[in-house]
Amino acid sequence: MSVKSKTVAIVNTKAPFAKTIAKEALDVALIYGSYEQETSLFFQGDGVYQLISGQQPEIINVKNFLKTFSAFEFYDLEKVYICQQSLADRNIKADFHIGNVNVITTHEFSRLLHQHDVLLTF
């Protein structure tokens, strides 16, 4: 008897460098990906700062874990959702350091979030 495995949403709400939480969210995403668990990544609030291009954490002696984002496809993490409103609130252009992302409305963001069995917020 086969059991349908649960879908996981990882919700990123924090900026990348001052705290380690963004790195922890990434680690969890990659672990789920390694085990072929169906996982989506959501970026909202200050979490959208994790995606903007041209960041150089090495300058402040933080390991550049953002580089690992480009490996998402190798981990079958192909669903990356970004909250349009969060970008607007922060006056950020949709210029990201990874491709293949979906910028969506808050309404759509919420709707997709609710389609997942498990939500993990970071």
Added chain:
Amino acid sequence: MTTLHLIRDSVLINNTITLALTNLAPDDVIVLLDDGCYNVNQDFIKEIQIKVPYTQCFAIEPHMRARSLPTTNLNLISYSDLLDLLFNHNNVITWQ
């Protein structure tokens, strides 16, 4: 008695940061550092510059560059400049 205000967090996430505005005097100096750098994109910085002159608004340059933030609407300083500021003020408030 001038005060140095260190802003260490993003105003959109941490409402405490808005208290800096309330407690800003015209002679005070403000420095954005760590996640406080993200406030350059916010109205927060405009509201600050209504209260204190542009020449008294700073951000730590490596912290801004690391975050790939625009560096036009305030003065960029080094860590040693920050040290000078710390020694040249009677008091320091860290907003975080």
